[in-house]
Amino acid sequence: MVKRAPARLRVGVPRALLYYEYFPFWRAFLEALGCQVVLSGPTTVKTVEAGARLAVDEACLPVKLFYGHVAELLGRVDAIWVPRVVSVEQREYTCPKFLGLPDMIRFAFKDARIIDTTVDLRRGPGRLYKASCVAGHSLGASACRALAACRQGLAAQRRFQTLMASGFTAGEALGEGGTDNPGCLASGDRHRIAVLGHSYIVHDARAGMGILPCLRRLGHQVLTAEVIPPKAVAATAARLPKALFWTYEKRVLGSAYYLLRHGLVDGIIQVVSFGCGPDSMVGELIQREAAQTMRVPYMALTLDEHSGEAGVYTRLEAFLDMLGRRVAWGVGS
Amino acid sequence: MKVTFPHMGNLHIAIKAIVQEIGAEPVVPPFISKRTVELGARYSPEFACYPLKLNLGNFLEARELGAEAVVMGGGTGPCRFGYYAQVQDKILRSLGFPLRMVVLEPPQEGWGQLWRQIRQLSPSCSYRTVMRAIALGWAKVHALDQLEAAALRCRCAEKSPGALDLALSRALDAVDRALTPKGVYQAAREGQEGLAQVTGPLDPERPRIAVVGEVYMVLEPAANLDLERRLGKLGAEVVRSIYIGEWIRANLLPRVFMPREERERVEAAHPYLAHFAGGHARETVGSTVLYSKQGIDGVIQVQPLTCMPEIVAQGVLGAVSRDHDIPVLTLSLDEHSAPTGVQTRLEAFVDMAVRRRKRRQATSSSTWE
Secondary structure, three states, X not given: OOOOOXXXXXXXXXXXXXXXXXXXXXXXXXXHOOOEEEEOOOOOHHHHHHHHHHOOOOOOHHHHHHHHHHHHHOOOOOEEEOOEEEEOOOOOEOOHHHHOHHHHHHHHOOOOOXXXXXXXXXXXXXXXXXXXXXXXXXXXXOHHHHHHHHHHHHHHHHHHHHHHHOOOOHHHHOOOOOOOOOOOOOOOOOOEEEEEEXXXXXXXXXXXXXXXXXXXXXXXXXXXXXXOOHHHHHHHHOOXXXXXXXXXXXXXXXXXXXXXXXXXXXXXXXXXXXXXXXXXXXHHHHHHHHHHHOOOOEEEEEEOOOOOHHHHHHHHHHHHHXXXXXXXHOOOO | OEEEOOOOOOHHHHHHHHHHHOOOEEEOOOOOOHHHHHHHHHHOOOXXXXXXXXXXXXXXXXXXXXXXXXXXXXXXOOOHHHHHHHHHHHHHHHHOOOOEEEEEOOOOOXXXXXXHHHHHHOOOOOHHHHHHHHHHHHHHHHHHHHHHHHHHHHHHHEOOXXXXXXXXXXXXXXXXXXOOHHHHHHHHHHHHHHHHHOEOOOOOOOOEEEEEEOHHHXXXXXXXXXXXXXXXXXXXXXXXXXXXXXXHHHHOOOHHHOOHHHHHHHHHHOOOOOOOOOOOHHHHHHHHHHXXXXXXXXXXXXXXXXXXXXXXXXXXXXXXXXXXXXOEEEEEEOOOOOHHHHHHHHHHHHHHHHHHHHHHHHHHHHHHO
């Protein structure tokens, strides 16, 4: 008789926030430790409603979505993966809300088992191994197995980054958008438009308001912050009067400055979620830079759980019409 | 050089003394008024936090008085405050009013950078004058903290309405005029005596309310809509989680100077917030836990709208409130907040605190019998 294998631990990963940055790593890591990874579904109206109900009123949309995705996973999984990502670069931080995320989730969902490990790479990338061991320990794996799993995770993450370097956006590289959206957004022959913002807003099925697929359907070539060469972004960001201490906002700011100064695109759309702290500062710097250089049209779209598609599309349409007129009149590039 | 600085409660008294002592000319910005708020909000990013807008309003009004440079604090993240100066600089430049920004923070290029910045403000100052200035400023910070704590404690027992505020402003003036640390402490002592003269005995039944939250919003009455004074007038003794002196020791100085209370707060917060989350999130949570054991009847958390660290704290304060049986009221304020709305909520909160205290006394006396 075949002996039945012990049931694998089902670990739920919410399809929100840093899922769009590190899911390949997480999946490879968790699977190497013998867990079954359960991903929550794409964001729906229900997710938004659940999140808005469970989270603090003042929280930003992406954090509310995270609550919504956790609520969706409850009951289907044995544990929920909520790492505390404090820092992923030396001397930098992510967002304060990520620093307190496991605590907020733990007290909002009393019955859930949360797997949390602190990833703090401010003092060097070696700390990732420590974080892996801690996570492995809470999953019942030895340090040795956890380190091996960490290496597999890193390999998966490198493959993911190679995909993005070849022009796929984070959403596409993760297979978001399903089969009706093959190929990469970088193709297209009308305008080159950069859509900059947090990956967890831009690529989210609901929060991103479908701006990327919409632009693509209209035949525009779309760039996101992930596909712009990291070296160029870093070099541009290094010229700031004071180094920016938020990693993801640094990428948005660096990409925007890089594109603005070199006039590499026909238009920039910055997507910001209402109540995003770092973006309120970075957005201002980008806006003033755009007004100073006067080379590339720039639009900021602020989204929250109340944003309607009609309003967003009207503004998008107006922006695209303006780009068309610029070409017709021979302004800009 | 004419040097200005943002307002934060009564801190201007100490900074003015330091600037004067190193041989620069201080320009104290006009006290925050409706115009300051409007100016600041008009030119600031829409979703920036409230302190940034008020700071900018201060700078714009100080510039009208001839200020050429700004001295302010900074930080290394992840709170937005660490990037205030850079964003404000960009805004002031694009408005055509450049001011030289001198940011006091753990320097990126070594401590020599800080020294060079001080020399820019006052080219002739020596190491000794800077040390003397800091000693005087520190004495004033201490004196201000003592006077404010005394006023918060006994405002609910003032003999005639407004008498305490008058005595307090006289005491603050005396501290402002003092020229040596010795004179400062003398003024503080006399000030405290003055406060004691205008107050009667404290009512043993008085409710005790603690104010926690983001430091600027706690310290600046114009930003928190006079929260502490309103509470005092409603008959509550007010306790504050944070004072300027403590804040400087905990945030601007190396770790060895960290006050012991700060460590206790961090430990108390640990079951709820296991990691630093920027700003004062841990202090807010930790103080609330500690206050629940110190006979406080209610805690008010004040935060600027969209403040990231305080939102994290708010996310776990519900659990703290349930576990430790302490009522918590959160006030998120910005330039659109109306005093009447705040007043109504405070009245309800103080009423609740009074009833709660009576009920507790009733139950505890019955158990003892």
